[in-house]
Amino acid sequence: MLKELQDKKAILVKELEEYRDKRNELNTEASKWSAERNKLNRTSRMLTDEAQQFKHERDEYNKKVSEYKVKRDECNKKINAANAKIEEIKKDANLTGASVSELKQEIESLEFKQQTNVLSSEKEKELVGAIAILVSEYKMKMTEIERNAELKSALGELEGLREEASLYHEEVTEYADRAQECHDKMIKVFREGEGIRVKSDRIHRKFVKIQDEADRHHHQFIRTQKEIRELDKMIASITRRGREDKRKVERMKVRKEAESIYNLFRRGEKISTEDLMLLQRSDLL
Numbered sequence: 042m043l044k045e046l047q048d049k050k051a052i053l054v055k056e057l058e059e060y061r062d063k064r065n066e067l068n069t070e071a072s073k074w075s076a077e078r079n080k081l082n083r084t085s086r087m088l089t090d091e092a093q094q095f096k097h098e099r100d101e102y103n104k105k106v107s108e109y110k111v112k113r114d115e116c117n118k119k120i121n122a123a124n125a126k127i128e129e130i131k132k133d134a135n136l137t138g139a140s141v142s143e144l145k146q147e148i149e150s151l152e153f154k155q156q157t158n159v160l161s162s163e164k165e166k167e168l169v170g171a172i173a174i175l176v177s178e179y180k181m182k183m184t185e186i187e188r189n190a191e192l193k194s195a196l197g198e199l200e201g202l203r204e205e206a207s208l209y210h211e212e213v214t215e216y217a218d219r220a221q222e223c224h225d226k227m228i229k230v231f232r233e234g235e236g237i238r239v240k241s242d243r244i245h246r247k248f249v250k251i252q253d254e255a256d257r258h259h260h261q262f263i264r265t266q267k268e269i270r271e272l273d274k275m276i277a278s279i280t281r282r283g284r285e286d287k288r289k290v291e292r293m294k295v296r297k298e299a300e301s302i303y304n305l306f307r308r309g310e311k312i313s314t315e316d317l318m319l320l321q322r323s324d325l326l
Contacts, residue, residue, distance in 0.1 A: 043279050050272045053265050060262040067255035074248040081241035088234035095227035102220035106213055113209035116202055123199040130192045141196070144179040148172060 127140075139147075151172050160168065185192075 043276065046272055046276050046279070050269060050276070053269050053272065057262060057265045057269065060258050060265060064255050064258040064262055067251055067258060071248055071252040071255055074244055074251065078241050078244045078248055081237050081244065085234050085237045085241060088230050088237065092227050092230040092234060095223045095230060099220045099223035099227060102216045102223060105216040106220060109209050109212040109216065113206055113213060116206040116209055120199065120202045120206060123195060123202055127192065127195045127199060130189070130195055139178075141179060141182045144175055144182060148175045148179060151175070 151168060155165065155168050155172070
């Protein structure tokens with residue numbers, strides 16, 4: 042019985058060492074994947090913060106776009122009102138036909154055509170004549186404007202409004218471009234962060250799988266430890282009973298030997314000092 046228990050304990054001790062070593066190996070591997078996952082999560086959070094910053098900047102630029110759009114639209118309303126006022130003044134002063142700005146644009150267009158196109162002599166002569174007519178009409182219009190203080194003032198106001206509207210439009214375009222740039226960066230960083238999160242989730246699943254396996258070996262280690270302790274108790278109990286039985290046998294042997302010596306003593310036979318001490322230990326004297 043004792044030998045069987047000792048053999049079983051030896052097997053369990055070997056299994057215990059195997060469970061412990063495998064558990065430690067798996068825990069080490071799980072720690073490696075945990076560290077890698079945590080590193081990716083830190084990078085993901087950093088990219089998320091960066092994307093949020095781009096989003097904030099984009100939204101601020103879009104606010105500027107809206108702000109300058111309102112100013113530009115208000116300015117365009119003033120331009121429409123100024124144009125209506127100018128038409129009324131021209132109508133009252135009997136100044137009909139194209140405006141000086143329209144004449145100027147037409148003159149510049151024809152001059153550009155003359156400079157960039159290959160024309161026959163006849164065509165060029167016709168073009169030069171058309172330009173001359175427009176220039177003459179332009180000068181006449183300018184003279185009429187100079188003579189009409191109200192019209193001159195209204196045209197000056199209109200030009201100022203157009204310049205103001207143009208500046209607002211430039212601001213709208215600039216801030217819209219900046220907003221789009223931030224938006225593109227935000228999308229790029231968000232996608233990069235999403236890719237890292239996917240990788241982090243994959244590593245986390247691997248970590249959980251390995252950690253579960255390590256926990257399984259740990260539970261087996263604990264269970265085997267308990268079995269060994271129970272065996273130790275049984276072995277100790279059997280060993281103790283064996284020692285007690287051995288001592289009992291020895292006491293019986295001593296008692297029997299003492300009784301034999303005691304009988305000799307009672308018959309008056311001579312006994313040795315050792316025999317006397319044996320009688321004393323056996324409580325027969």
